[in-house]
Amino acid sequence: MxxxxxxxxxxxxxxxxxxxxxxxxxxxxxxxxxxxxxxxxxxxxxxxxxxxxxxxxxxxxxxxxxxxxxxxxxxxxxxxxxxxxxxxxxxxxxxxxxxxxxxxxxxxxxxxxxxxxxxxxxxxxxxxxxxxxxxxxxxxxxxxxxxxxxxxxxxxxxxxxxxxxxxxxxxxxxxxxxxxxxxxxxxxxxxVPEVPEGTHYLAGTKTVDTEFAYHYYKQHYWDQFDFKDDRLIYSPVYDAKLDEYFNRMVMPLPDSMNREADVMLARTRKSKELFKYTLHWLAGNAERSKVMGMDEAFVHLVENYYMKGDAYWLDSASLAKYEDRAKKIAPNVLGNTAPELLMQDIWSLQDKPLSQQEGKYTLLVFWSRECGHCMKEIPQLDSVYRKVLKAKGVKIYAVSTEGDLTDIQKTVEQLKLQEWANVVDARNKTDYRSKYDVYSTPKMYLLDDKKKILGKGLDHSNIAEVIEFTEKKKAKKT
CATH class of the missing domain: 2.60.40.1120 (Carboxypeptidase-like, regulatory domain)
Known part of the structure; x- marks a missing residue:
């Protein structure tokens, strides 16, 4: 062609x-x-x-x-x-x-x-x-x-x-x-908006507005797009526009994304095809996002649109898949209290509840000795723990998801993870896979001292960064 x-x-x-x-x-x-x-x-x-x-x-x-x-x-x-x-x-x-x-x-x-x-x-x-x-x-x-x-x-x-x-x-x-x-x-x-040339100042001041171009461009991005004309969907314009706006201009924070998504869906509400594509695109974009916390935006869209009958093009089976996925994510979005886990210590099989794990921060880790990626990630995580995280008050609550108990114990000893709280679901009663969306490993959550979820989808390379960001946010508030 x-x-x-x-x-x-x-x-x-x-x-x-x-x-x-x-x-x-x-x-x-x-x-x-x-x-x-x-x-x-x-x-x-x-x-x-x-x-x-x-x-x-x-x-x-x-x-x-x-x-x-x-x-x-x-x-x-x-x-x-x-x-x-x-x-x-x-x-x-x-x-x-x-x-x-x-x-x-x-x-x-x-x-x-x-x-x-x-x-x-x-x-x-x-x-x-x-x-x-x-x-x-x-x-x-x-x-x-x-x-x-x-x-x-x-x-x-x-x-x-x-x-x-x-x-x-x-x-x-x-x-x-x-x-x-x-x-x-x-x-x-x-x-696309043509940003006015020249120097621009913050309102009522003589301070240069260094973000004027960004705000002007974003504010006027959709000015000439006719949301009443459904025929625009039969052109290769809209997908690229959505991608540029939501993935380059909207702050990658759940609140910002939810607010902007609601505005966009309201704009397209009276145009059947534009609304359909917008909702489908926003949900897919949120679900595929690698940005921490964007799964909350997916839950927002499912709960406020899919589950309220707006996804008219889906059959009941397809709709159920969206609802099921949202229900699995909803309990562990950022800011929620981490669901309780009544796990057992791998050595004594005594109960060791997550809620009683002490520490300024708790790193909840789901891993398996049968998982090749885990066997690379866990030693790297332990190295970062000993060099950086331990001094920041981090305690690790590590859930082994597969394998014979004896083999798990041997692996913990070989990897020298004895400083961690190593647990298993010995009674198979915690439903941790559903509570924490654990359908692949490794999976990590960072919790504060009250077990509120601060970070998810983490690995050894970015845990310290999330802690530093959290502490800077706290410092600004005080």
Missing amino acids: KKLLLSGICAALGLTAFARDGYKIEVKFKQDVTDSFVYLAHYYAKALPTIYKTDSGRVINKRTAIIESKDSVLGGIYLLLFDNRTKFTEFILNNGDAMTINVDTTDMPANITFKGSEENTRYVAYEKFLMGYGKKQQALIEELKSAKSAADTQKVRDRSGVLSKELTAYRKDYAAKYPGTYISTVFKALA
Whole structure:
């Protein structure tokens, strides 16, 4: 398939008067094609290669195909796939459209023409502009490689910036000339805030606001995105916008993430497809996040949206999986009191409750001698414990999750972990896997003196950092 710049992929064109529901697309090839069928596909928030096939048309006499439907469709950026789906051309399709696409495969998209769609004719003109833009930028990239000084490098970058402004100006001019058209909507959705130049000060002071650019950019990031237009989901714009906003601009803290997620879902509430994608994306992003505490954001979304009927597209079995996952995470989110564990000492089998573990901090560790990763991590953890953590008041409450008791004892002796509180669930009554989401090992939680959860998903490399962060926070409050 031909490669297009994201900006080319993200182009879209305008509304036509709806004569009827559905569409009729006649495709005429200038050259013979070997296909028995050509296919209609569309984007869904993401760029290539993520597209969804939606219809097809039989090729007649190797040159002509008709793709037709009488069902109402959501407009957006569609693709015509041919040559065994190895080639494509993009175009704008709206409910009620009837058009002819003339395809000259020798020079795409420049030699694609449309009958019955002025918006798509303008789209081809835009793509021609992009092709020239891309060639100029590629030439600058090559020139940059051979730059011999910092001054030469800066000159090339300055010229690249001028080119980028030309692209921005093209889109602005188009939106002004053809207001209300779909491509104008997409161009506006693609737009990023232009931070005012100059020195900016904190309100009412002469102190320079060093974070002005960040706050201005974030505050105005969605200004030109039309949340009322569901057709934007049929373009490769939205996913990238969500990623930049939530993973680069929103503070990676559960409260911030929850607040921003609620705002975004409220914005999309009246647009069925945008809301659906937003909720799905936010939940997936929170669940996959490696940032400590983001699982709380996942629980928030499940409890306040999935469990209240907003995930209308899921069947009961799929919904149950979300609910089950949230219920496993909920007891051990940051700030909660750690669930009690009535474990037994590996030597005496006497009860050793987690709640009675003394120490300024308790490091709760779930590990297994059968786990290769554990056998690398545990000695490293013990080394950090002896060198750093012990002096900070840390005590380790280590739960062995697998193996014969005698073998566990031998492993503890071999690794010289006798200073730890080494325990097992000898009576198999604690349900620790569910309480602490222990479905893989090692797994670590840092608790304070009252057994409140300060950190989770830790390893030997970042425990001290969490303690230092916690103590700095306490110091600021006093």
